[in-house]
Amino acid sequence: MSLTGLFLIVFLVVHLVGNLQLLADDGGQAFNVYAKFMTSNPIIKTVSYLLYFSILLHAVQGIILWRKNREARGSQGYAVKVVKAAGTNAKAASNMAWLGIVIFVFICIHMYQFWLQMKLGNLPMAIYEGQEYKDLYAITSEAFANPAYVVFYVLSMVVIAYHLWHGFQSSFQTLGLNHRKYTPIIQGLGKLYSVVIPALFALIPLWMYIKSM
Numbered sequence: 214m215s216l217t218g219l220f221l222i223v224f225l226v227v228h229l230v231g232n233l234q235l236l237a238d239d240g241g242q243a244f245n246v247y248a249k250f251m252t253s254n255p256i257i258k259t260v261s262y263l264l265y266f267s268i269l270l271h272a273v274q275g276i277i278l279w280r281k282n283r284e285a286r287g288s289q290g291y292a293v294k295v296v297k298a299a300g301t302n303a304k305a306a307s308n309m310a311w312l313g314i315v316i317f318v319f320i321c322i323h324m325y326q327f328w329l330q331m332k333l334g335n336l337p338m339a340i341y342e343g344q345e346y347k348d349l350y351a352i353t354s355e356a357f358a359n360p361a362y363v364v365f366y367v368l369s370m371v372v373i374a375y376h377l378w379h380g381f382q383s384s385f386q387t388l389g390l391n392h393r394k395y396t397p398i399i400q401g402l403g404k405l406y407s408v409v410i411p412a413l414f415a416l417i418p419l420w421m422y423i424k425s426m
Contacts, residue, residue, distance in 0.1 A: 214278060215384040217271040222381060224264055225410055235417050241350025242341050248349045252331065272317050279310035312376040319369040326356055357421040366418045370411040377407035 231251065234244040251257050330336065331349050339348040356362050381403030385396075 214271060214274045215387040217267040218380055218384045220267050221271060229410060229413055232417055235353060236420060241348065244350045245339055245346040245348060249346050268320060272313065275310060275313045309379060312372055315372045316376055354421060357418040358425040360422065363418045363422045367415045370415040374407050374411035378404065381406055
């Protein structure tokens with residue numbers, strides 16, 4: 214769980230850098246060039262298979278962990294529920310399984326909407342400097358012109374932020390990377406990451422929807 218979680222945390226940063234190309238005022242050229250590079254580079258394609266495996270493994274391990282914790286508590290549960298942590302982190306920790314399920318559903322819909330269309334869809338073509346590129350920007354713009362999808366996307370980013378709020382520092386703690394001096398720094402970076410990265414992801418559909426109005 215910790216290793217796949219940290220890998221996915223790194224992936225989110227890389228994915229965000231690519232998606233921010235959507236904000237460029239160039240009719241989608243930067244994003245389409247980026248998308249072609251990501252789907253044609255052999256090293257990136259190999260890493261992508263590791264990504265798919267990590268997502269599935271993280272989800273499966275999360276379900277197994279949730280079931281083990283539930284069995285350990287027993288069918289009746291505790292007469293008195295004791296919460297050792299406090300605040301947002303405690304709430305996120307106690308709902309990691311449900312948050313994970315929502316995120317997994319979002320990933321499936323997101324991959325169908327964009328990744329599958331990129332692979333199998335009959336996309337229009339764009340030409341830059343004499344080279345043809347699949348115009349993934351076109352279907353992305355169409356999706357983010359739909360207010361319902363924008364709301365769904367933004368709410369999913371809120372769920373991801375909530376999941377990361379506990380998951381980031383928990384990953385380091387589970388691996389035994391605890392230190393009196395550095396653990397507070399890791400916790401601070403985790404909270405900053407869990408807010409900034411999902412917020413920037415959410416900014417993209419909001420900005421594109423405003424531009425489409």
